[in-house]
Amino acid sequence: EDQVTQSPEALRLQEGESSSLNCSYTVSGLRGLFWYRQDPGKGPEFLFTLYSAGEEKEKERLKATLTKKESFLHITAPKPEDSATYLCAVNTGANSKLTFGKGITLSVRP
Amino acid sequence: DAGVTQSPTHLIKTRGQQVTLRCSPISGHKSVSWYQQVLGQGPQFIFQYYEKEERGRGNFPDRFSARQFPNYSSELNVNALLLGDSALYLCASSSGDMGALGNQPQHFGDGTRLSIL
Numbered sequence: 001e002d003q004v005t006q007s008p009e010a011l012r013l014q015e016g017e018s019s020s021l022n023c024s025y026t027v028s029g030l031r032g033l034f035w036y037r038q039d040p041g042k043g044p045e046f047l048f049t050l051y052s053a054g055e056e057k058e059k060e061r062l063k064a065t066l067t068k069k070e071s072f073l074h075i076t077a078p079k080p081e082d083s084a085t086y087l088c089a090v091n092t093g094a095n096s097k098l099t100f101g102k103g104i105t106l107s108v109r110p
Numbered sequence: 111d112a113g114v115t116q117s118p119t120h121l122i123k124t125r126g127q128q129v130t131l132r133c134s135p136i137s138g139h140k141s142v143s144w145y146q147q148v149l150g151q152g153p154q155f156i157f158q159y160y161e162k163e164e165r166g167r168g169n170f171p172d173r174f175s176a177r178q179f180p181n182y183s184s185e186l187n188v189n190a191l192l193l194g195d196s197a198l199y200l201c202a203s204s205s206g207d208m209g210a211l212g213n214q215p216q217h218f219g220d221g222t223r224l225s226i227l
Contacts (some may be wrong), residue, residue, distance in 0.1 A: 041220070043218035049215050055159030096165040098143075100154070104153050
């Protein structure tokens with residue numbers, strides 16, 4: 001069975017303090033790994049798709065990377081508006097579904 | 111362009127009742143998926159429909175059913191509601207079949223918050 005584990009569960013940063021969020025996965029055949037951002041009371045907002053080891057994607061202060069067993073979401077010089085829950089999901093094609101991790105709640109203090 | 115729209119935004123039901131949730135995908139998207147998200151957890155897959163056919167089903171009881179219409183909108187039905195069905199129900203759309211094209215992103219609506227009393 002596909003498994004996605006995210007760590008840490010929660011992360012508190014000072015504004016400007018860079019850090020990384022981890023997503024490790026155990027799947028039979030990865031077709032795509034996705035990062036989403038979710039604000040309270042809202043649906044997940046798509047950030048990145050990665051599908052091959054070594055791939056990297058960037059958007060503003062966020063950079064996502066992928067290896068054969070895990071993905072990292074690097075946040076450079078975060079701002080309070082980056083505070084949200086970050087979700088990682090994998091698609092293996094089986095049953096046409098995304099399998100999500102539990103998410104990482106990020107709080108950035110001014 | 112409009113994103114994925116869901117209705118209603120909030121719903122309160124009692125145990126044993128039935129509920130229908132509605133979803134309109136992004137224009138041009140033919141695939142709709144449904145997820146259940148309980149507090150503190152990631153979304154859990156319920157169904158995927160592509161071109162009006164069921165393409166995937168998650169580990170949910172038969173009380174859960176769905177369908178997709180010719181205009182690609184979708185409904186999720188839940189019968190005989192239980193307290194444990196209280197959750198945020200999310201709809202997501204993508205342009206292709208998630209099983210065939212696995213690296214296509216799904217785009218989510220803001221969900222329907224269902225509370226069971």
